[in-house]
Amino acid sequence: MGPLIPNGVIPYEWNNIIAILIGIFFGFILEASGFSSSRKLAGVFYGYDFAVLKVFFTAALVALIGILYMDYLGYLNMEQLYIHPTYLWGAIIGGVVMGVGFVAAGFCPGTSLCAVAIGKIDAIVYVIGIMAGIFIFSELYTLFEPIYNGYFEGNITLMDSLGVNRYWFAFIFTIIAIVAFAASDMIRKRVKKIFY
């Protein structure tokens, strides 16, 4: 029964080897999907390329539905999975700051690593920027601490917050994604083409 490493099915010593293998596939998939190009990534905000929307939501849905099925069939105990904790204002303010950074630079950290790997100098500068940002945050930590540690709601899920059934949520989320994909294709036809 999964998760395999925390439950000792696979010895802990394999953890870092599996990390590299998972990373290789992660990098390969992102690069092959065009995420090493900042101009392709930024397209989602201007309507000339919706690859980010399509890859991101397809991935989230496939993973979510897969986890629900594996939990239902008894291969994976969902209770044991790490749920990203909810610090309400940290999640909002951090997301807003990242949103501005995303449009300004056209990368997020994972995609920038892919671009570094194929020699994009702008991505190398971006990674230096991220490290500088982390340094600034750490040095001014006392200033940020109230939002970083405050408004803690626990490791809650949408079932706790919205009171919805998780299977219905996955279904509704899928419908929303399909509608969004169809709408994005219609928007793209009306927007001036950008070549890069």
Added chain:
Amino acid sequence: MNIDNQKNKHVYWNPYFGGFLLGILILFTFYMTGRGLGASGAMKSGVVTIVDALASNHAEHNAYYSKFVKEEKSPLNSWLVFEALGVLIGAFISGGLAGRIGWRVQHSPKITSKRRLVFALGGGVLFGIGAQIARGCTSGAALSGMAVLSTGGFITMLAIFGTGFLVAYFFRKNWI
């Protein structure tokens, strides 16, 4: 690399195919390790390691670095650092197979390389700060959070993309 201005010469995967494989990979990662993917965590480990090497005393007394500095092992000995090394290898293989490897600054023909680099640096600084405040970036908080229905993950995802659409107008010269 020659880029035809009339159509995109780069041939990338169908986004639904890439998204499907990425979803399977996230599922596999949760099945193996009980946790999701990440990216900014590896860069944080890098910063902690540098600060610890240059000013060990300062790192121990800073309330943030000290969370990640341990006596017995280096901050670089972490799952996310190994995963990030894998990302570099995997992207290099994919880029190599498709002939996309080369030193260059990619930017819109309407702006200079220098302007592109300044915005990349500034955007990086913001993303670095934001990813610490939200305890994860697009991979760790938003994508992996959404896969397990984390409320915080959904909020961060909405905040990133919502803000992106709101401020896109002010940055349009860089892209379109």
